[in-house]
Amino acid sequence: MNSIESTKYRKHLEEGGVPSQQAQAHADALGEVLENMPSKDWVRSEISGQLQELKFDMVKWMITLFITLFLAQTGVTIGAVIALIRYMPH
Numbered sequence: 236m237n238s239i240e241s242t243k244y245r246k247h248l249e250e251g252g253v254p255s256q257q258a259q260a261h262a263d264a265l266g267e268v269l270e271n272m273p274s275k276d277w278v279r280s281e282i283s284g285q286l287q288e289l290k291f292d293m294v295k296w297m298i299t300l301f302i303t304l305f306l307a308q309t310g311v312t313i314g315a316v317i318a319l320i321r322y323m324p325h
Contacts, residue, residue, distance in 0.1 A: 242262075244261070245258045
């Protein structure tokens with residue numbers, strides 16, 4: 236919060252009936268909090284990085300699941316063919 240906004244905030248509090256020293260303390264505290272908040276760009280870049288990691292993990296798990304299901308289906312199919320061949324009348 237810059238000094239103009241801080242002064243405006245303090246005056247607004249004083250007009251609302253807050254004592255001058257207390258209004259100044261509120262304005263200073265709020266200014267300190269706002270200065271220490273991360274910027275929108277930083278938050279966006281952090282979220283973007285985490286989303287890309289999540290997408291990579293999801294694709295990795297989907298490929299693993301696809302391969303596992305393919306192998307299981309192949310095993311069941313081969314087993315079914317062997318069973319049919321074994322029990323077919325000759």
